[in-house]
Amino acid sequence: MSEETKNDQELNEExxxxxxxxxxxxxxxxxxxxxxxxxxxxxxxxxxxxxENRYLRLRADFDNFRxxxxxxxxxxxxxxxxxxxxxxxxxxxxxERALNIEADNDQTKTLLQGMEMVHRSLIEAxxxxxxxAIDAVGQEFDPHMHQAVMQTxxxxxxxxxxxxxxxxxxxxxxxxxxxxxxKVNQ
Amino acid sequence: MSEETKNDQELNEExxxxxxxxxxxxxxxxxxxxxxxxxxxxxxxxxxxxxENRYLRLRADFDNFRxxxxxxxxxxxxxxxxxxxxxxxxxxxxxERALNIEADNDQTKTLLQGMEMVHRSLIEAxxxxxxxAIDAVGQEFDPHMHQAVMQTxxxxxxxxxxxxxxxxxxxxxxxxxxxxxxKVNQ
Numbered sequence: 001m002s003e004e005t006k007n008d009q010e011l012n013e014e015x016x017x018x019x020x021x022x023x024x025x026x027x028x029x030x031x032x033x034x035x036x037x038x039x040x041x042x043x044x045x046x047x048x049x050x051x052e053n054r055y056l057r058l059r060a061d062f063d064n065f066r067x068x069x070x071x072x073x074x075x076x077x078x079x080x081x082x083x084x085x086x087x088x089x090x091x092x093x094x095x096e097r098a099l100n101i102e103a104d105n106d107q108t109k110t111l112l113q114g115m116e117m118v119h120r121s122l123i124e125a126x127x128x129x130x131x132x133a134i135d136a137v138g139q140e141f142d143p144h145m146h147q148a149v150m151q152t153x154x155x156x157x158x159x160x161x162x163x164x165x166x167x168x169x170x171x172x173x174x175x176x177x178x179x180x181x182x183k184v185n186q
Numbered sequence: 187m188s189e190e191t192k193n194d195q196e197l198n199e200e201x202x203x204x205x206x207x208x209x210x211x212x213x214x215x216x217x218x219x220x221x222x223x224x225x226x227x228x229x230x231x232x233x234x235x236x237x238e239n240r241y242l243r244l245r246a247d248f249d250n251f252r253x254x255x256x257x258x259x260x261x262x263x264x265x266x267x268x269x270x271x272x273x274x275x276x277x278x279x280x281x282e283r284a285l286n287i288e289a290d291n292d293q294t295k296t297l298l299q300g301m302e303m304v305h306r307s308l309i310e311a312x313x314x315x316x317x318x319a320i321d322a323v324g325q326e327f328d329p330h331m332h333q334a335v336m337q338t339x340x341x342x343x344x345x346x347x348x349x350x351x352x353x354x355x356x357x358x359x360x361x362x363x364x365x366x367x368x369k370v371n372q
């Protein structure tokens with residue numbers, strides 16, 4: 001081995017050793033700092049992503065809630081008086097039955113006229129809320145509107161046509177709240 | 187100069203030079219990196235804080251919206267039939283006026299009895315929805331319930347007491363939907 005070679009070897013063994021030590025020190029001093037920073041960064045980024053996702057999910061929930069509530073409220077508003085109307089219908093039936101007499105004296109005639117006006121104003125008030133009687137006699141039988149409680153064979157009417165109404169049916173806007181009770185032609 | 191010394195010199199001149207260059211490079215390369223990392227960190231942290239705040243604000247908005255909607259819906263549900271009831275009241279007034287006759291024959295008597303039943307069932311249906319007539323005659327005058335359209339001086343009644351009712355008033359649950367029209371004692 002020449003001195004040079006030996007020296008080279010020493011260089012390769014010692015100098016690099018010092019260099020290595022420095023590098024190692026630097027690696028231990030800097031790499032963790034960098035790693036730490038990178039860790040912190042990716043941790044923060046993950047937190048940010050999660051936070052953003054949480055926000056987006058909440059906004060979607062909020063939007064869905066608002067949409068659902070609006071649809072529900074629209075329906076509630078549309079049929080708001082259904083419970084009261086349903087309770088009023090039997091009284092209306094009896095009212096119409098009571099009006100259905102033939103007056104045999106003036107006082108009854110006057111009372112009947114007054115009561116007919118009262119009846120008309122009740123119907124008018126219900127109409128303003130969207131209540132209407134269902135057409136029955138002469139109409140084609142419609143199972144959504146009419147409830148067949150009797151059948152008949154009448155050549156004066158077409159097949160499947162309502163020939164008699166036993167109880168008036170009512171709709172509240174587009175909703176049948178009580179079907180007509182009818183007799184249908186076969 | 188021996189080869190060794192020369193070599194050492196070379197080492198001391200060259201090797202440290204390289205080492206220095208490396209260090210300087212690293213210094214210039216790392217300091218901004220660290221600064222950059224710190225900048226990125228605080229930028230991310232600010233974004234995260236903003237995102238969290240945005241989430242919290244949205245959640246508060248959502249909670250408020252839900253609370254407001256619930257309160258509104260409760261009120262809407264409670265007074266849902268008010269519009270229809272308000273329309274029905276004039277018909278009810280006329281009904282009661284028409285019932286207020288003295289029958290002079292059997293047919294009128296029978297018709298009156300039938301109509302009284304109809305009237306009772308109307309009142310009953312309204313009551314189920316929360317409608318009640320306001321007490322007036324004999325009650326102390328209450329400006330929330332009664333509308334004074336006339337005054338009188340009657341020693342048979344106490345001061346500020348309702349002595350006559352011209353038109354019945356009605357409440358829907360806790361809400362006066364029409365005050366009684368009354369005569370009040372001074």
